[in-house]
Amino acid sequence: MPADDSARDHLTSRTIPQLKLSTPSNALTAPGILPPGVSPAERAQERFAIQGNAIVTGGSGGIGLVVIRAILEHGASGIAIFDILGSLETAKESIEALRGDFPNTRIITFEVDVRDEIQLEARVKEVVQELGSVDMLLCLAGVVHTQHAEETASRDWRRVMDVNTTGSWLCAQAVGKQMIAQSTGGSIVLTASISAHRVNFPQPQVAYNTSKGAILQLARSLAAEWARHGIRVNTVSPGYMDTILNHGEGLEECRNIWASRNPMARMGNPEELTGAIVLLLSSLAGRYINGADIVVDGTRNDPTFE
């Protein structure tokens, strides 16, 4: 028998029966898992239910407003948007529209710069005072700088790293501490990008790509450390979404190039990101997903240049 077959035989004859024996027969009806006797429609709804209060950084941006609506539709009890003042002002009407559509949910806004750890700690405490707990964190705050590497100034590099990477770390740490103190567990979703996996084409953005690559390893590290507290930490990696971030000066030609190189021949709509984020935040469907990254980019191609 070839060596591979004997290894497989060893697995099937010994490991699998052992696994079967050690799996409780009621595993699918254990506490927290859907009980029997619930209608299929209720089970479907319950499976992707989102419970508790969420802080969403960069929540007044193009992806944020769309994703917050989805989080509310799936049952979140409260949302705290952390963003800089100018963006909160611009999104004022959209945030009012959300409040109108979800009158029984608290949607509160805080002017926060995710680079400022003292401000962050204070704001997290205020959220707890207002909403009672923090159960989820979605980090969307992010900036991009597009310039050739040899010309990129250290201040631009630092700004991108500070907002995207250090900002995600500071938010996760402030919220993680609160979740640990609450002893309630929680779900943290950080936003990486396809730029964490490959080098975008044609725009040069060395700082952005580096900042997003680091987020993958940040999330895995936190996932491993905080699993014992019941805190799951995952990432989403969006491809090109049609938001204001991708409508900056000179990006019109880029948008055509991005769409033409994608097998689906288009950019994504922020709505198409909501499924992955709802899954990761959901108490049931997502509850064994930890340290994972979900790429939402319309393609399974994985070239170095994209």
Ligand SMILES: NC(=O)c1ccc[n+]([C@@H]2O[C@H](COP(=O)([O-])OP(=O)(O)OC[C@H]3O[C@@H](n4cnc5c(N)ncnc54)[C@H](O)[C@@H]3O)[C@@H](O)[C@H]2O)c1
């Ligand atoms: N749009 C895309 O194609 C795309 C693709 C991959 C990843 N992403 C990532 O998704 C996230 C959201 O992107 P978007 O398209 O909604 O962009 P956006 O520019 O519309 O939103 C980003 C938000 O972050 C906020 N922000 C920036 N600096 C901040 C700071 N210092 N403190 C607090 N908030 C700050 C902005 O005010 C804005 O509201 C970003 O992290 C981005 O890198 C976007």
Ligand SMILES: OC[C@@H](O)C(O)[C@H](O)CO
């Ligand atoms: O990965 C693509 C996005 O992260 C980003 O929006 C784009 O590269 C900005 O130009």
